[in-house]
Amino acid sequence: MAKRKLTQNQKRRIQSNNAKIHHRHQRKEKKDFEWLDEMLGDSQEGRVVSRYSLHADVETKSGQIFRCNLRRTLTSLVVGDYVIWRQGKENLQGVNGVIEAVLPRDNEIARPDYYDGMKIMAANISRIIIVSAVLPKLSLNIIDRYLVICETAKIPAVIVLNKADLLDEKERLETENLLAIYQNIGYQTLLISAKSGENMENLTSLLAQGTSIFVGQSGVGKSSLINYFLPQVNAQVGDVSEISGLGQHTTTVSKLYHLPQGGDLIDSPGIREFGLWHLQPDQITKGYREFHYFLGACKFRDCKHAQDPECALRLAVEQGKIHPLRFENYHRLIAGLTENKSQRHFSTE
Structure with a gap:
């Protein structure tokens, strides 16, 4: 049976119901038992490798994993966090300890959430791997959105x-030309196939260094890649919807996995859209690294880089120093920023 598209009112009702469920979970959490000081051992360091709604799994330096409660004073805890925690002297309700503090983060990746403001997804990341695919259709606009983040x-x-x-010879050439846009401004790119194994050795070598995280729309093959590198995990693979062309969400819990060749991989819940409405226009502008050299050279300080006279960015496009597709996507993101903020304001009134 074909899936019907939801109306905006239906989407808002679903969001409202989800918010109510979230608040019920919070009320339930307040009823959880409290760890008394005499019930706990000494403080030690660990890293969060799984994050659930009410608990988190902490891995010790020796590789042991303990499920922990969270102190109510913690405002944010995500996979990848290094924490101070204490092991319980006994197992209570399937919980082995409590996380008391989060150590300072090197970095974090967050996305806007209508109810929680900025929702941090993961922390202490060495690289973000933006996964796209020829199915759904390759979208440079989506790639640019992630790059701004x-x-x-x-x-x-x-x-x-x-x-x-899935590419024929002509499509491959066209795809390689598109990837060259990003190579020319300093981004590393890989054209791969988890099915045929093309360039998977290069991706394996990359993942062996530090902590990586996959981001990308559902249906681009993130779960297939995880199955390739971690077959024992058996990540559920979502089909691409025949109606929308978008993949179905498959991952529900954020986890950090250790790869056999070395390095760590964070698998976070699939993201169909990665909004930018929390950013200001100048942040999006600075999110285009090839713009940096020309910023400040426009005739007017409040230049919108559109039809403004003597715009340095537009001149750079005309001179071939900025690719026109990137410049076009930039204006689409700026236009979408205003539209998304208007919709958010309407939906919260």
């Missing part, structure tokens, strides 16, 4: 295009 968070980005085995 990476640049704002100051986390290195790698662009990976999956399902290369």
Whole structure:
């Protein structure tokens, strides 16, 4: 049976119901038992490897994993966090200890949430791997959206295009030309196929260094890649919807996995859209790294980089120093920013 698209009113009702469920969970959490000091051992360091609604799994330096409660004073806890925790002297209700503090983060990646403001997804990340694919259709606008987030968070980005085995010779050439746009401005790119194994050795070497996280729309093959690197995890693979062309969400709990060749991989819940409405226009502008050299050279300080006279960015496009597709996507993101903020204001009235 074909799936019907939800109206805006239906979407708002669903969001409202989800918010009520979230608040009920919070009330339930307040009724959880409290760990008394005499019930706990000494403080020690660990890293969060799984994050659930009410608990988190902490891994010790020796590789042991303990499920922990969270002190109510903690305002944020995500996969990748290094924490101070204490082990319980006994197991209570399946819980082995309590997390008491989060150590300072090197970085964090967050996305806007209608109810929680900025929702942090993961922390202490070495690189963000932007996964796209030829199915759904390759969208440079989506890639640019993720790159703005990476640049704002100051986390290195790698662009990976999956399902290369589906490209014919002409499509491959066109795809390589599009990827060259990003290579020319300093981004690392990989054209891969988890099915045929193309360039998977190069991706394996990359993942062996530090902590990586996959981001990208559902249906681009993130779960297939996880199955490739961690077959024992058996991540559920979501089909692409015949109606929308978007994949179905498959991951519900954020986890950090240790890879056999070394390095860690964070698998976070699938994101269909990654909003930018929490950013200001100048943050999006600075999120385009090739713009930096020309910013400040426009005739007018409040230049919108559109039809403004003597715009340095537009001149750079005309001179071939900025790719026109990137410049076009930039204006689409700016236009979408105003539209999304208007919709958010309407939905919260």
